[in-house]
Amino acid sequence: MDRRLFLIGLPLTLAGCAAQEVWAPDDVVARAMFRDPDNSYLTLFTMKNNGSGNGAHTALLINASQRVIFDPAGSFVQTRMPERNDVLFGVTPELERFYISYHARVTYHVVAQKVSVAPEVAEQALMLALANGPVPQAHCARATSRLLRQLPGFERVRQSWGPNNVSDDFAKLPGVETREYREDDPDDKSVAAARIAAELAAID
Structure with missing residues (x-):
């Protein structure tokens, strides 16, 4: 049995009763699946305020048998990446760029920290991520750090409510590659959301 198809039907447990459950159908998830074949890696996204430097959101891109984004309590709504309880499927490099562009704007930038891992760790x-279930608002860093702490080699990542704390601990891992993404979109995320929706519609 294809391990990737097995993951589609994996039962999820709730992480918090206040979070909304989202469950894309099996066929939709199966059609969307994508993997970067080069290697296995994790990329931690931290959205930071340009003025204060404070972290506002945490998410984790996972390239394993498929490429997903664990986006706990995320707000990125689109039509190309089906979602199951804060896990976005079918994350191609193009859609990753849209995800980053949605968050980067005149008041916030995105820090992406990428580290290669063994296939079994990914x-x-x-x-x-699939077993985590929906995450309540303001729990993004806590959920992400809890996931990371369970992985071999990531035990020193502290479980934290603060996105910057998770980013600081992740930066201490061997071989981390860090990039920053900045854009000059207005502070209103709905502007970026509308632009991205139009670009995705044009692609379809």
Whole structure:
């Protein structure tokens, strides 16, 4: 049995009763699946305020048997990446760029920290993300750090409510590659959301 198809039907447990459950159908998830074949890796996204430097959101891209974004309590609504309880499927490099562009604007930038991991570690991260369930608002860093702490080699990542704390601990991992993304969109995220929706519609 294809392990990737098995993941589609994996039962999820709730992480918090206040979070909304989202469950894309099996066929939609199966059609969307994508993997970067080069290697296995994790990319931590931290959205930071340009003025204060404070972290506002945390998410984790996982390239395992498929490429997903664990986006706990995320607000990015679109039509190309089906979602199951804060896990976005079918994350191509193009859609990753749209995800980053949605968050980067005149008041916030995105820090992406990428680290290569063994295939089994990436797969464990994927399984943990799928099993996590929907995350309540303001729990993004806590949920992400809890996931990371369960992975071999990531034990020193502290479980934290603060996105910057998770980013600081992630930066201490061997071989981390860090990039920053900045854009000059207005502070209103709905502007970026409308632009991205139009671009995705044109692609379709």
